[in-house]
Each structure stands twice: as structure tokens, then as C-alpha cells.
Amino acid sequence: MSALPWLLALPLAAAGITGALVRLRREQAAAALGVVTSLVLLALALVLVAEVAPGPAARHRLLDAGGLALDLRADGLAALLVVVAAVVGVVGAAYAAGYRRAAPLPGAFWPWWLLLTAAMNGVFILGHLFALYVAFELVGVAAAALVALGGGRALRSARRYLVVAVAGSLVFLVGAALLYAATGTLALAELPGQAEPSLAAGVALGLMTLGLLATAALFPLHFWLPDAHAQAPAPASPLLSALVLKVYFYVVVVLWFQALPQLVTAAAGVVLGVAGAAAILWGGVAALTQRSVKGLVVYSTLSQMGYLWLIPAILAGQAEPDPAGWFGWHGGIYYAITHSSAKAAMLMAAGALVHAAGADRLVRLRGAAARAPVAVFAFALAGVNLVGLPPTGGFVGKWYLLSAAVAGGQWWIAAVVLAGGGLTAAYLIRVLRLAFMRSEPAPDPAAPALALPALGLALVTVLLGFRAVEVLALLEVGAPAVAGGAT
Amino acid sequence: MTAEAALPLLLLATSLLPAVVVLALPEHRALARNVLTLFGAISKVALMAVALLGVAQGLTFELRYAVLPDLDLVLRVEEIPLLFLTLSAVLWLLTTVYAIGYLRGDAHQARFFGFFNLSVAATMGVGLAGNLFTFLVFFELLTLSTYPLVVHKGDTKALAGGRAYLAYAVAGGSTLFLAAVWLHVSVGPVELVSGGVLADHADDHALTLRGVFALLVAGMGVKAALMPLHGWLPRAMVAPAPVSALLHAVAVVKAGAYGIVRVVVDLYGLDTAEDLGLLGPLAALAAITLLLGSARAIGADGLKARLAYSTIGQVALVTLGVALGGVVALVGGLVHLVHQGIMKVTLFYFAGSVEQELGVSRVSELAGVGRRMPVAMGGATVAGLAMIGVPPLAGFVTKWHLALGGAQDGAWWAPVLLGASTLLTAAYVLPILHTGWFATPAQAWQASARRWEAAPTLLVPLVATAALTLGAGLLAGAPFSPLSWAELVAEAVLVGEQGAEVGGRP
Numbered sequence: 003m004s005a006l007p008w009l010l011a012l013p014l015a016a017a018g019i020t021g022a023l024v025r026l027r028r029e030q031a032a033a034a035l036g037v038v039t040s041l042v043l044l045a046l047a048l049v050l051v052a053e054v055a056p057g058p059a060a061r062h063r064l065l066d067a068g069g070l071a072l073d074l075r076a077d078g079l080a081a082l083l084v085v086v087a088a089v090v091g092v093v094g095a096a097y098a099a100g101y102r103r104a105a106p107l108p109g110a111f112w113p114w115w116l117l118l119t120a121a122m123n124g125v126f127i128l129g130h131l132f133a134l135y136v137a138f139e140l141v142g143v144a145a146a147a148l149v150a151l152g153g154g155r156a157l158r159s160a161r162r163y164l165v166v167a168v169a170g171s172l173v174f175l176v177g178a179a180l181l182y183a184a185t186g187t188l189a190l191a192e193l194p195g196q197a198e199p200s201l202a203a204g205v206a207l208g209l210m211t212l213g214l215l216a217t218a219a220l221f222p223l224h225f226w227l228p229d230a231h232a233q234a235p236a237p238a239s240p241l242l243s244a245l246v247l248k249v250y251f252y253v254v255v256v257l258w259f260q261a262l263p264q265l266v267t268a269a270a271g272v273v274l275g276v277a278g279a280a281a282i283l284w285g286g287v288a289a290l291t292q293r294s295v296k297g298l299v300v301y302s303t304l305s306q307m308g309y310l311w312l313i314p315a316i317l318a319g320q321a322e323p324d325p326a327g328w329f330g331w332h333g334g335i336y337y338a339i340t341h342s343s344a345k346a347a348m349l350m351a352a353g354a355l356v357h358a359a360g361a362d363r364l365v366r367l368r369g370a371a372a373r374a375p376v377a378v379f380a381f382a383l384a385g386v387n388l389v390g391l392p393p394t395g396g397f398v399g400k401w402y403l404l405s406a407a408v409a410g411g412q413w414w415i416a417a418v419v420l421a422g423g424g425l426t427a428a429y430l431i432r433v434l435r436l437a438f439m440r441s442e443p444a445p446d447p448a449a450p451a452l453a454l455p456a457l458g459l460a461l462v463t464v465l466l467g468f469r470a471v472e473v474l475a476l477l478e479v480g481a482p483a484v485a486g487g488a489t
Numbered sequence: 490m491t492a493e494a495a496l497p498l499l500l501l502a503t504s505l506l507p508a509v510v511v512l513a514l515p516e517h518r519a520l521a522r523n524v525l526t527l528f529g530a531i532s533k534v535a536l537m538a539v540a541l542l543g544v545a546q547g548l549t550f551e552l553r554y555a556v557l558p559d560l561d562l563v564l565r566v567e568e569i570p571l572l573f574l575t576l577s578a579v580l581w582l583l584t585t586v587y588a589i590g591y592l593r594g595d596a597h598q599a600r601f602f603g604f605f606n607l608s609v610a611a612t613m614g615v616g617l618a619g620n621l622f623t624f625l626v627f628f629e630l631l632t633l634s635t636y637p638l639v640v641h642k643g644d645t646k647a648l649a650g651g652r653a654y655l656a657y658a659v660a661g662g663s664t665l666f667l668a669a670v671w672l673h674v675s676v677g678p679v680e681l682v683s684g685g686v687l688a689d690h691a692d693d694h695a696l697t698l699r700g701v702f703a704l705l706v707a708g709m710g711v712k713a714a715l716m717p718l719h720g721w722l723p724r725a726m727v728a729p730a731p732v733s734a735l736l737h738a739v740a741v742v743k744a745g746a747y748g749i750v751r752v753v754v755d756l757y758g759l760d761t762a763e764d765l766g767l768l769g770p771l772a773a774l775a776a777i778t779l780l781l782g783s784a785r786a787i788g789a790d791g792l793k794a795r796l797a798y799s800t801i802g803q804v805a806l807v808t809l810g811v812a813l814g815g816v817v818a819l820v821g822g823l824v825h826l827v828h829q830g831i832m833k834v835t836l837f838y839f840a841g842s843v844e845q846e847l848g849v850s851r852v853s854e855l856a857g858v859g860r861r862m863p864v865a866m867g868g869a870t871v872a873g874l875a876m877i878g879v880p881p882l883a884g885f886v887t888k889w890h891l892a893l894g895g896a897q898d899g900a901w902w903a904p905v906l907l908g909a910s911t912l913l914t915a916a917y918v919l920p921i922l923h924t925g926w927f928a929t930p931a932q933a934w935q936a937s938a939r940r941w942e943a944a945p946t947l948l949v950p951l952v953a954t955a956a957l958t959l960g961a962g963l964l965a966g967a968p969f970s971p972l973s974w975a976e977l978v979a980e981a982v983l984v985g986e987q988g989a990e991v992g993g994r995p
Contacts, residue, residue: 325674371637372597386633391662392626398557404670420663427659431652434636438651440596440643470557 005049006062006074006127009084012046013039013120021113029109033099036112040088040095043119047081047088054081057479061129061191073129073191077260077480079335080126082473083252086339087122087245089462090346093455097350098237100451104357107235108151118144118241125249131178131188131210135171138249142167142217145246148238149230156233163230170217177209193261207265211254218250220274220311221281224304231303232296236353236452239296240346243303248338251310259317259331259482268319275315279418281308286425290432294362295352298429303345305422306388309403310338312415316406323486326410331485332474333402339473340395340466344387347459351381354452367433369441378437380456385430387463390423395466496540496550497564497617500574503533504581504609512603519598523589526602530582530609537578540566541969551619559678562626563619568683568978569755569823572971573747574616576827577739579957580834581609583950584739588731590946591841601641605732607634608740615744620680621669621756624748628665628712631744632658638732639725650727657721661711668704671697681751683981685758691765698757702767705752706774713745713808714801716778723789726797730841733793737800738834746807747826753811754819754982763814772812776906778805783913790851792840795917796833802910803829803876810891813903816979818894821887823975828875828883831957835872838951839865842943852921857930862942866925868955873918875958878911882962886972 016039023032053060059077066072076084098115101107121144124137146167150160182188184203185196197203219227231242258266285305292298316330354377359366371378383394390400400419407415466473478486507529511522540550543566550566566574588605592598611634614627632655640651672679675697676690687698711718722742726733736742753762753771762768782801789795807829810822842865843849843858859866875882888907895903942948965972 369643371600375600389659390666391629391633391659393630397626397629400666401557401560401670404667405674408667408671408674416667420667423663424659427655431655435640435648435652438637438640438643438648468556468562471555474558 004060004062004074005046005053006060006076007064008046009043009050009123009127010074010120012042013116013123017113017116017120020116024109024113027109029102032109032112033102036116037095037099039116040091040119044085044088044092047085050076050084051081051476054078054479055476059480071189072133073189074127075129075191076127078476078478079252079255079480081479082335082339082476083126083248084123086342087119087126090240090244090342090459091119093350093459094237094240094346097240097353097452097455100449100455101237101353104449104452105236107237111148111151111235111237114144114147114151115238115241118148118246122245122249125253129190131181131190134253135175135178138174138217138253139168139171141246141249142171145242146230148242149234151238152233152235155229159226159229159233162226166226167217170213173213173216174210175213177206177211177213180206180209190256190261194263197262197265199264203262203265207257207262210257214250214254215277218247218254219304219307220277221284221304221308222277224281227304228297228300231300232294236349236357239300239353240349243300243349244342244346247303247307248310248342251307251338255313258314259484260480263321263482263484266314266318271314271316271318274311274318275415278308278311278315279414281305281311282418282422283425286422286429289429290425292429293364295356295364295367295433296349296362298364298433299345299348299352302348302388302426302429305425306341306345309341309399309419309422310334312403312418315415316410316412317482317484320484323483324409326406326412327484328486329402329406329409331481332477333399333404333406335477336395336466336470336473337399337403340387340399340463343459343462343466344384344394344396347380347456347463348384348388350452350456350459351377351384354449354456355381357449357452358447364432364436367436368439369437371434371437372440373447374453376450376453376457378434380453380460382430382434383460384456384463385426385433387460387467389426389430390419393467394463395470396463397467398470493548493550494552496536496543497552497566500533500536500540500613500617501564501610503529503536504606504613508603508606508610511599511606514599516597516599522599522602526585526589526606527582529606530578530585533578533609533613534582537575541571541575544568544571553619556622560622560673561620561678562623563680564614564617564623565619566617568981569751570616572823572826572974572978573743574613576743576830577609577612577616580735580739580830580954581612583953584731584735584834586946587734587838587841587950588729590944591729591731591845597641600637604634604637608638608735610634612740612744615747618681618751620678621672624681624751625662625665625669628744628748629662631740632662635732635736635741639728639736641729641732642727647727650721650724653721653724657711657718661708661718663708664704664711665708668701668708671704672701675701679756681755683755683978684984685754685756685761687757688761691761695765699765699767702752702757702762702765706749706771709745709748709752710774711745712741713749713804714742714778714782715745715774715805715808716781716801719778719782719801722801723794723797726793730793730837730844733797734834734837734841737797737837738830742800742804743826743830746804749808750811750822750826759811759814759819759982768812768814772809772900775805775809775812778802779809779906779910780913783910783917786917787913789917790853792843792850792852792855792921793837795852795921796836796840799876799914799917800829800833802914803833806887806891806910809903810894813891813895813898813900815894815898816983817897818891818903819982820972820975820979821890821894823978824890824971825887827971827975828887828958828961831954831961832872832876832883835868835951835954835958836876838947838954839869839872842947842951845947846943852924855921855924856928859926864948865943865951868951869925870922871955872958873922875962877914877918878907880962881965883958883971884962886962886965
């Protein structure tokens with residue numbers, strides 16, 4: 003019995019039940035159910051890994067009626083992302099449960115959050131482009147709803163987010179329709195053999211990519227992101243910044259390198275890579291000028307997401323396995339998963355610090371290292387991961403990204419990777435400088451219920467820095483040919 | 490796990506575990522904190538004794554652990570690492586005692602001693618690194634774990650110093666990072682082995698190896714404060730005295746110099762580096778740093794600032810030793826790894842003691858200190874004279890080997906350079922000693938000061954390192970003296986290189 007269908011069914015059912023519980027004003031019960039569900043999802047995700055790890059990719063026929071066949075599938079990458087989402091989900095649920103005691107959190111958080119989890123799992127494991135479209139339409143709606151829970155100014159940001167998400171999905175849908183016209187199928191498993199390089203197919207892929215990039219907030223399509231992520235309630239922003247953005251990245255990677263590699267040209271890859279490089283630098287500089295803690299972290303997200311878009315510049319247009327492709331694929335994905343836990347940890351720590359300081363202003367962090375040492379330590383450790391320094395997984399990711407740049411002779415990528423690390427270090431120093439000031443009055447101590455989950459996730463990134471072998475082995479299952487995969 | 494693999498792990502664990510526990514302990518548990526830290530430091534010295542005896546008998550202690558499919562974390566006890574590790578273990582123990590006394594009554598001690606222990610762990614890792622990847626990992630960890638120590642005082646100056654420190658260190662780390670990746674991609678996984686391992690690649694990858702070397706030296710040169718990459722060091726001396734002591738003598742600056750030694754001797758190999766034309770520029774860089782650093786020290790009135798500039802010059806002697814390319818000079822450079830450490834730590838102990846006891850932080854205010862604190866002043870005098878190179882103290886042993894080695898290898902300018910550096914060193918050390926012993930104080934020392942000398946926890950480490958400075962010079966010929974160990978190492982390097990010429994060591 004595959005774990006695949008349960009990864010969708012369980013959070014969907016839990017979303018419905020918590021929705022009913024919140025209606026009945028049983029918010030305590032809703033929170034408890036949310037935490038339990040996330041724990042079970044983690045167990046399911048680990049079952050999925052056990053299923054996939056020996057290879058080949060897992061497959062489950064969900065429905066086969068009226069000529070429509072819908073598969074669930076998971077290769078190493080999908081399984082890994084499901085696990086990452088589950089880990090962040092468990093810690094995020096603990097954080098949200100703790101946050102309820104410290105500050106008001108609308109009960110509607112839980113159903114939307116569980117719906118978002120289900121939708122993200124759907125994107126990772128659905129094997130059909132139309133089903134994918136439905137899934138990330140749901141991701142957009144649920145994510146925008148979570149932003150709106152922030153109330154006040156957040157409502158406007160949420161509306162803008164929703165508009166972008168819907169528009170992006172529609173562009174994607176048009177592309178998918180064109181692709182169907184050109185190839186006669188939208189099943190991911192059938193596409194590699196079906197799509198001949200043609201103008202129509204190329205345009206289709208281009209449109210789908212464009213739709214995804216807008217919702218992924220790749221520079222210069224990021225205009226909507228900073229407000230939305232900064233104004234979301236503290237328990238929601240870790241999920242939004244750490245996971246939701248990667249959903250779209252994942253779909254682009256699947257389309258470009260697994261489903262339709264024959265349509266991708268090196269030039270297109272470089273375009274994405276340059277946009278990614280611009281995001282790294284621009285986001286880093288913008289983070290340096292922020293006055294609020296969450297603003298700083300959100301711009302740092304923009305910056306670090308740029309690293310992922312360097313992967314297409316390394317891989318695109320190559321059909322044969324080569325070292326640069328292997329390094330680029332594994333380094334980029336590894337960076338993505340460590341970024342997920344580090345960024346979630348950083349936002350949770352930021353939430354704890356902001357809560358202790360009483361206002362989201364950087365200057366209020368003065369002296370925080372003395373009164374809220376755990377939160378500051380978690381923030382710093384997550385920051386170290388983002389800079390790409392040992393002993394964290396970010397270092398491993400950057401090691402491979404740099405290796406890819408050097409092996410492929412693309413020195414500009416090496417320069418951007420290092421410059422981005424320098425910028426990250428610079429805004430990390432801003433925070434640390436304030437935190438280590440000895441000042442009176444110091445901010446209140448941060449609530450342990452908020453600081454400890456952040457520390458836990460930060461320690462996960464340290465774990466990823468000391469043991470990458472198993473994770474990289476899992477990625478081999480179903481890896482694209484250019485990265486040395488068998489398919 | 491075998492006993493051979495356990496030793497490197499224990500060397501790390503004796504500071505890593507105390508670090509974690511101390512960070513978790515509440516602030517008021519001072520006794521538990523101090524006992525744990527000292528217990529770790531003492532066990533580490535005991536472990537080092539085991540390692541020394543073991544390696545002298547030909548044992549290899551190695552721990553290997555796969556982080557990536559094609560890269561291992563390698564911790565190995567070898568000849569050159571032993572010099573560095575023994576120095577670190579001994580000075581950390583003394584500095585721990587000193588720091589406990591120095592920080593008594595200060596706030597945030599749990600944080601301080603937690604990161605203090607963590608930086609020992611990082612230093613041990615740097616020392617034990619068996620390949621460039623491992624070195625890089627711990628080198629960066631060293632930066633991160635020392636930052637909270639540098640900014641410990643939490644005032645504007647300390648925070649500015651910390652910012653400069655991190656900015657330089659992160660830039661240097663990135664350079665090193667790129668170099669390590671470049672080398673790995675070009676020639677595959679290589680380890681640090683006595684005599685060097687890159688001889689076989691020198692012909693195919695000459696240009697790459699030169700580029701990598703430049704990046705490596707630049708990256709490590711930031712920590713080693715090679716000019717013009719030294720800007721952070723004088724600013725970082727706002728740290729508490731025990732921190733400056735360890736930054737200058739063992740951990741950060743020394744780690745940079747140690748890294749350059751290992752790159753030249755254990756990665757490239759002296760002959761290969763010479764053939765690639767890398768040693769000449771390195772020697773020039775070291776020579777310039779030696780002269781300019783010493784010259785800058787003369788004008789500095791702040792005692793710690795003067796010591797900081799002095800460190801820049803003194804550590805360049807280590808680099809000079811490997812850059813001259815001969816075995817005798819190599820002995821001088823290696824032995825100075827130890828000598829510079831014990832001399833400089835003594836002087837920083839002294840600076841911290843007078844600051845803590847008398848509130849004196851400038852050279853011009855030292856008048857009368859010799860009468861008030863004769864033992865501390867005596868220790869500083871031994872270290873100061875040794876640094877100038879007065880025989881038979883430790884610094885003389887170093888300079889003798891450097892000058893002799895240079896002259897033997899045709900670097901006629903080496904004795905001249907060392908003569909000039911000796912004069913410059915005298916010019917900034919002697920005023921300290923003269924003012925301290927002979928000048929009359931402007932006013933009597935406050936009557937409220939109860940003690941005649943500095944507190945015992947400050948004084949005992951100072952006397953101990955001064956005695957080591959004396960012993961390292963007087964007993965240079967004895968077995969297990971720094972000099973005889975350095976000679977042993979140089980011999981091993983020579984054997985390694987000859988082995989490499991006939992087909993490479995396994």
C-alpha cells in the first residue's frame with residue numbers, strides 16, 4: 003500500500019474537520035488536530051522515502067475512468083520535498099500551537115494551513131499537468147488566505163497575492179492547453195516521449211514557465227511578495243517563505259529537466275540564471291536597507307531563492323551527463339532544502355524576537371542576545387546556513403553550486419554565489435550587532451514555546467551539514483539525464 | 490571505533506561537550522561552568538601527551554567520516570599538527586584559568602565560556618584537518634565561534650571591531666572556499682600529507698595550481714594578518730584580554746599562519762611550490778608584513794594596540810620560514826608557531842593584568858608598574874626580550890634558524906631582514922620595559938588596591954608562559970622541546986618529498 007494517496011487525503015480531511023471545529027468554537031481541538039495531523043504526515047513522508055529510496059520512482063494509479071487516467075508519482079526529488087514540507091510542517095504546527103498562547107491567532111489558521119499542506123503535497127506528487135494546475139491554484143488561494151489572517155494592511159497584500167496567483171495559474175493553464183494541442187497528452191510520464199521540438203510546444207513551455215515565475219516571485223516579478231510575506235501572521239510566514247515559493251520552482255524544474263528537456267535551450271537557461279543572479283544581488287542589497295526584522299528576512303528570501311534559479315543556467319541545453327550538471331542539480335536541490343529549514347527557523351526566531359520586543363523594528367533588538375539568547379542563537383545559526391558557512395547544510399549546497407560553476411567554466415555564477423553570501427553576512431551582522439549590544443532596558447525574554455521550535459529547525463540545518471550522503475543518494479532516483487540519472 | 494580513530498574525536502569532544510553544556514547552563518552556575526571547562530582543558534592536555542608519545546612511536550591517529558559522496562571529513566594527528574595542537578591545548582588550559590579570574594563578576598559568562606570552548610573545538614579541528622575541506626569547515630567555525638567573544642563587552646567600539654572582524658573573515662573565507670572547490674574540481678580529492686601531494690599535478694595544472702595558491706594564501710592571509718589584509722586585527726583587540734591572547738597566540742591569527750604552513754608543506758610540498766614559482770612572492774609578502782607591522786607597533790601608545798601590530802610582524806616570521814624554502818628555515822618557521830604563541834600570550838596576560846589591577850592601558854602610563862607588580866613585569870620582560878631575539882630565549886632560536894636557513898639557500902637578504910626586524914622589535918618592546926621598570930609614577934597607586942600583585946588566577950598563567958618562553962630557549966636541545974620537534978617534522982617532510990619524487994607516498 004503506497005503512502006502517496008494518504009499524503010493528499012489526510013490533510014484534506016483534517017482541513018475539513020478543523021474547519022468544522024473552528025465553526026463550533028472548539029479552537030483548542032482544532033489546534034490539537036493540526037499538530038497530530040502534521041505528525042502523522044511526517045510519518046507518511048518517511049514511509050514514502052522508504053518506498054522510493056531503493057528505486058525506481060513510486061507510482062500509484064489514483065483514478066482511471068472515462069478515458070482519464072490520473073497517476074500519483076514520486077521520484078527522489080518529490081519524496082525529499084514531501085519530507086521537507088512535513089518536517090517544517092511539524093515544527094510549524096508546534097510553533098503555531100505555542101503562538102496561540104502568546105498572541106491571538108485566528109482559528110481559521112488551521113483549516114487553511116492544512117489545505118495548503120494538502121495542495122503542496124499535491125503539486126509534489128500529482129502526475130498530470132491539469133491536476134497540477136488545480137493543486138497550485140489551491141496553493142495560491144490557501145496561501146493568500148493565510149496572509150489575510152494578518153488583518154488590517156495584510157488584507158490588501160493578500161488580495162494582490164491572490165490576483166497574481168490566479169493570473170499566474172491562468173497563464174500556466176493556457177500554456178498547458180497549447181501543450182496538449184501539440185502533444186495530445188498532459189501526463190508527466192508520457193510527455194518525454196511525445197513532445198517533439200516545435201514552435202507550438204516551445205511557446206507552451208514558455209507560457210507555463212512565465213506563469214510559474216510570477217507566482218514564484220522571481221526578480222523582477224517579485225513586487226507582490228515582500229508585503230504579503232511580512233504582514234502574514236508569524237506562524238504562517240515560515241510556511242510561505244520556506245515552502246510555498248519552492249512549489250513553483252519544483253514545477254519548473256520538473257517541466258524543464260524531466261518532462262520536456264528536449265524543448266529547453268541553453269539560452270533560456272541563462273535567462274533564468276541571470277534573473278536569479280539579479281534576485282540574489284538585489285534582494286541582498288534591499289535587505290541591507292530594511293528597518294523591520296521581518297522585512298529583512300523577507301528580502302533575504304528573495305535573495306536566496308535566486309540561487310535556485312541558477313540551476314537552469316547550469317543544466318539547460320545539455321543532454322549528456324557531465325560533472326557540472328551533477329554538481330548543479332544536487333547542489334541546487336540541496337541548497338533548496340536547507341534553505342527551507344533555515345528560512346523557516348529564521349522567521350520563527352524573528353517572530354519570537356518581534357513578539358518579545360513588542361514591535362517589528364530592528365532597533366528594538368538591542369540587547370536581545372542577553373534576554374532572548376535561544377531565539378538569537380537560532381536566528382544566527384539559520385543565518386549562517388544562508389550565508390553558506392559550515393557547519394550547516396547551506397555550506398554543502400554552496401560547495402556543489404560552486405563546483406558546478408567551476409567545472410562548467412561559468413565563473414560569473416561563482417562570483418554571484420560568493421557575492422550573495424557576502425551580502426547575507428552583511429545583513430546578518432546588522433542583526434547580531436544590535437543583539438550583542440549591552441543596553442538598558444533590554445527587551446523581554448522571548449517565549450520558549452516560540453524560540454525552541456526555531457532552534458530545532460536551525461539544528462536540522464546543522465545536521466544537514468554533517469550528513470549529505472543519504473539525501474544525495476535519494477536524489478539519484480529519477481534524476482534527469484544531465485545530472486547523471488538513469489532515465 | 491578503534492582507539493586510533495577515537496583520539497581525534499576525543500580531542501574535539503573535550504571542548505565541544507563542555508561548550509554545549511555551558512551554553513545550556515544558567516548564568517549563576519559558575520562553579521559547574523568552571524569545573525567543566527577546566528576538566529575539558531585538562532583532559533585535552535592529557536590526550537595531547539598520549540598523542541605525542543603515540544606519534545613519536547610511529548602510530549597514526551585518524552578519523553574519517555563521509556559527509557558527501559566524494560568528500561570525507563578527515564581528522565588526523567600528524568607531525569606538524571602536533572606542534573599546533575600541543576601549543577593550543579597547553580595555552581587554552583592556562584588561558585581558561587586566566588579568563589576565569591579576569592571575568593569574575595562580569596555579566597554573560599555562560600555565553601562567554603560556551604563560545605570560548607566552542608572556539609577551542611574549532612581550533613582543534615583546524616589543527617587536525619586532514620584535507621582542505623575539513624580545514625575550511627573548522628576555519629569558518631572558528632570565525633563564527635570567536636565573534637561573540639570579540640564583541641563580549643557589547644559597547645560601540647567592541648561591536649565595530651566585531652563587524653570589521655566578521656567582514657574580513659567572511660571575505661577571506663569566501664576566497665578560501667573558492668580555492669578549495671577549484672582544487673577539488675581540478676585534481677579531485679587530495680589530502681594534506683607530509684611532503685605534499687600535488688607534485689604529480691604540477692605539470693598538467695600549473696596555471697590552476699598557481700591560481701589556487703594565490704586564493705589560498707589570500708584567504709588564510711586574512712586571518713594570519715598578512716599585509717594588506719591585516720586591517721581587522723588592531724580593531725579586534727577591543728576584546729577582553731584573554732580573548733586577545735588566544736586570538737593572537739593560538740586561535741585565529743595562528744590558525745591562518747598554520748594554514749599557510751600546511752598548504753606549502755603538506756599540500757603543495759616545498760619543492761613543488763618552489764618549482765611553480767610560488768615561494769618568492771610569498772617570501773616578499775612575509776618580509777613586507779614583518780617590517781611594516783613592526784614599524785606600526787612603534788608608534789602605538791595603547792598597550793594592546795602595540796601588541797596587535799607586533800603580532801602582525803611576528804606571525805609573518807612563520808610564513809617567512811616556509812617561504813624561504815629550505816629545511817633549516819622551515820625549522821625556524823615551525824618552531825615559531827610555538828614560540829610566538831607563548832611569547833605573545835605572556836604579553837597579553839600582562840596587558841590584561843595591569844588593566845584589571847591598575848586600570849592602565851597605555852604604554853606611557855606604565856611608569857612604576859615594575860615596583861607595584863614585579864612578578865608580572867618580570868614575566869613580560871622575559872617575553873619581550875625573547876621577542877626581540879635576545880639569546881638564549883625562544884625568539885632567538887627562531888631568528889637564528891631563519892637567518893641561517895636563508896643564508897644557506899642563497900637568500901642573502903634574510904639575515905639583513907631579520908636584523909632590521911630585531912631593531913624594530915627592540916624599538917617597540919624596550920620602551921614598555923623601560924617605562925615599567927625605571928620611570929617614576931606620576932602619582933602613587935591607589936591605596937585601595939589591597940594586593941601587591943595581580944590576582945593569582947591572572948599571575949600563575951603569566952608566570953607559566955614566561956617560564957615556557959625561557960625553557961623553550963634554554964632547553965632547545967632537549968627531547969620534546971619545540972625545536973627538537975620542529976626538527977623531527979622537517980626531517981619527516983624531507984623524507985616525504987623524497988618519497989614523492991620516486992612515485993608518491995600512499
